[in-house]
Amino acid sequence: MSGSLQPSKHLQACPNLQALLGCVVPPLGRVCLFRQTGTASPASPLYQNEAHGLFYQTHFVLLTDTACLLLETETLTPPPPLPEGEEPGSSAGLFDLTGLPPQPLAAPEPIRLNVVPPRLAVLSPAQVGQYLDTVLTHCLPCLDEAGPQALTAYSESFLQRWQHDYVQFGDNYAGEWSYQSALNMFRDKLLPLANTAGKTLPTEDQQAVGQALKIITSQLNLFPPAPRRVNRQVLLKARRRQQFQVGSLELVPRFERPVFIVSAPRAGSTLLFETLSQFQEIWSTGEENHALLEDIPGLHPRDHGFASNRLEAADATGSVRGQLLQAFTGKLQDREQRYYLTLPAEQRPTGIRFLEKTPKNALRIPFIKALFPDALFVYLQRDFRSNVSSLIDGWRSQRFVAYRDLPGFASRHWSFLLIPGWQTLHDRNIAEIACQQWNISNRIIRDDLAQLPEQDWMGIDYHDLITQPGTLIRQFAAFAGLAWDQVIQSRCENGLPVSRLTLSSPQQDKWKKHLHLLNTLPVQAAE
Known part of the structure; x- marks a missing residue:
């Protein structure tokens, strides 16, 4: 099973029930809907999974004409039956079970949540510097003529730009395009030199350089290659x-x-x-x-x-x-x-x-x-x-x-x-x-x-x-x-x-x- 949780077709047909569940602040895992009559006990939980941690049973009341709806998440023990003589639609019976005083039921008001802005997963300048040091240490001795000077200059320029962007944006998505531009420069100028030098390295050193380059260039890999x-x-x-x-x-x-x-x-x-x-x-x-x-x-x-x-x-x-x-x-x-x-x-x-x-x-x-x-x-x-x-x-x-x-x-x-x-x-x-x-x-x-x-x-x-x-x-x-x-x-x-x-x-x-x-x-x- 994969993908995000989706409402079932039955839940989609119940807009009031969706509105009620939407008012809950804590996340809901799996929810069961029961219709209870007379003194019948609620059905046992569908299954239990201790690896998922501690679950709490919660009762939600949806206003209906004659029936009380009991919604429960996974529980370790079924809740007790309603007292004899209580009708399923009686709010007093439900409040007796929960220990809360009876109160008039009102339509739930939607709760507006503060959305936490998403964050970019980018390396800090210190981390980028460490990976660049790995590249320079192994590659500089393998380059001829102006290669070492160019590789050093490109590395310093890239790191300075990354530091500038990190100070300005940090992990804020507003910096995505600026970070991407810096990575474009890295791929166009620094990467070819490093790859050329890496071909002459021993296998172990090649792997170290390759890993460092991959970590840097794989940042912001948010879009797959075009078909x-x-x-x-x-x-x-x-x-x-x-x-x-x-x-x-x-x-x-x-x-x-x-x-x-x-x-x-x-x-x-x-x-x-x-x-x-x-x-x-x-x-x-x-x-x-x-x-x-x-x-x-x-x-x-x-x-x-x-x-x-x-x-x-x-x-x-x-x-x-x-x-x-x-x-x-x-x-x-x-x-x-x-x-x-x-x-x-x-x-x-x-x-x-x-x-x-x-x-x-x-x-x-x-x-x-x-x-x-x-x-x-x-x-x-x-x-x-x-x-x-x-x-x-x-x-x-x-x-x-x-x-x-x-x-x-x-x-x-x-x-x-x-x-x-x-x-x-x-x-x-x-x-x-x-x-x-x-x-x-x-x-x-x-x-x-x-x-x-x-x-x-x-x-x-x-x-x-x-x-x-x-x-x-x-x-x-x-x-x-x-x-x-x-x-x-x-x-x-x-x-x-x-x-x-x-x-x-x-x-x-x-x-x-x-x-x-x-x-x-x-x-x-x-x-």
Whole structure:
């Protein structure tokens, strides 16, 4: 048996009983529910296990019409029967058994517990220093030329940085990303030198050095390696992509009612994009367009003082529109991955239906609408816990780094979209940053869409996308005016495939692995 304790289906059907148990401060192990009649004795305990320590029997009364419910944990001896003549629903009989004076029974009030913040398991600077001494003692004599000097310098630099972070954060989760950055430097610079020297050591010394290195690098090992399948798919798709230089707007087709997917990052937009791109009329770049857009002068956050990824209608100048259309056209492909510019000129459609998905566009709706006045938007929403949990995974995987060495975020990399107010999060942990990314993205999307006509956008819930894709995709087809064919029909009937950017196997309750962090977030974040 493994995993967390879960309520049985019978307990789930009794909300009042759950509320009663929820008021208990001490932890409850195993609870039995008995219905007692007349002078009958309660049933014997289900089993006893002395290795589990001392158990206390506790009686809880749940208000019922005519019956008293007795809940007991494991006991060494069964409680005595009720006195003769007492009805099971009599509170006086129960209080006689417990030695407490009778008192009116009231509905229990929930007890709010103070949540102890989770703590990081990191080595102290003294411990890190000891392991580094082991590495230096064995490895320095085995290095030639500048090797010893470099290994010593990297070790001192790493230890100084670790000391700085430890003084600032200790074992607080707010320091997770800073510690991780230090470990990245350790792996990139110090580890290769130590491994090179270690190859020439005797077996016993190799084991000592290897153990020291493993202990240091295994810290914050909070995220498993990505499945090789995912990495291979991404690489193969990247190799197939091409980009053609479009030197004239004459080569650019008309972008008619383009569709933009907007959502918080890690909300499932890649899955939705890969599904919608199977419509016959749809053309896309086949990927997210971060660099394509930010390479255009005036659109990178640095051009706005790194305020955020927010772009307004004023940023949509004629020059920007022309450059963006040319860049999109250079990467256009249909559902069969045929590039627009590789088709014979007579086969290229003069007008296309374009689909685009870049999570940063959650902050760019006014900009997009100014560029494409007839643009349509699909707003994808995902449950707070699942979405934030996936963001935490993404941050820890270090595969979604958007910006490096942001001003005010020394030695820290920023993942996903850069939200307004990010500067105030420099001392927050990854869960809090992910929470703010979810909150602010969804709030800005809702506020911006509220300024548009209702016929210009539709909402999609991620859970519905997973559980009833056929119904949802048909609704989208009607909304966007796209034809339904066998390709999209088969896609929906066979079940939507796992997105190529999925980090781990889909599971409905994956978010629970981050429950200790999610519980520390403000309640209003989930609203």
